[in-house]
Amino acid sequence: MPTTDPVKRKFRRVMSLCGLFIIAMLGSLIYVCSRPQTAETQAAERRAIMACRQQSEEVTRTDIFRTERRKACVEMEKQYMHKFQDRP
Numbered sequence: 001m002p003t004t005d006p007v008k009r010k011f012r013r014v015m016s017l018c019g020l021f022i023i024a025m026l027g028s029l030i031y032v033c034s035r036p037q038t039a040e041t042q043a044a045e046r047r048a049i050m051a052c053r054q055q056s057e058e059v060t061r062t063d064i065f066r067t068e069r070r071k072a073c074v075e076m077e078k079q080y081m082h083k084f085q086d087r088p
Contacts, residue, residue, distance in 0.1 A: 045083075045084075045088070046080070049076050049077055049088045050088075055069050056069035056073055
């Protein structure tokens with residue numbers, strides 16, 4: 001027996017759209033993680049790590065900024081080594 005309550009129909013529609021959104025996001029995440037890593041991607045990530053290191057050493061920045069930036073650089077290097085099995 002189909003429900004005719006407009007509130008329940010709206011709730012089901014919103015929940016269905018949320019489910020489709022989650023499926024779409026998971027699909028895009030799988031696509032990004034599973035595509036092959038090219039030399040250009042590796043070079044771009046290496047440049048990002050170098051830029052991060054430079055920012056973490058700028059004396060014009062505050063100590064807090066430099067400390068947090070160093071932590072971010074270390075994390076980027078870990079991810080790079082995990083992804084490419086090589087040091088940046």
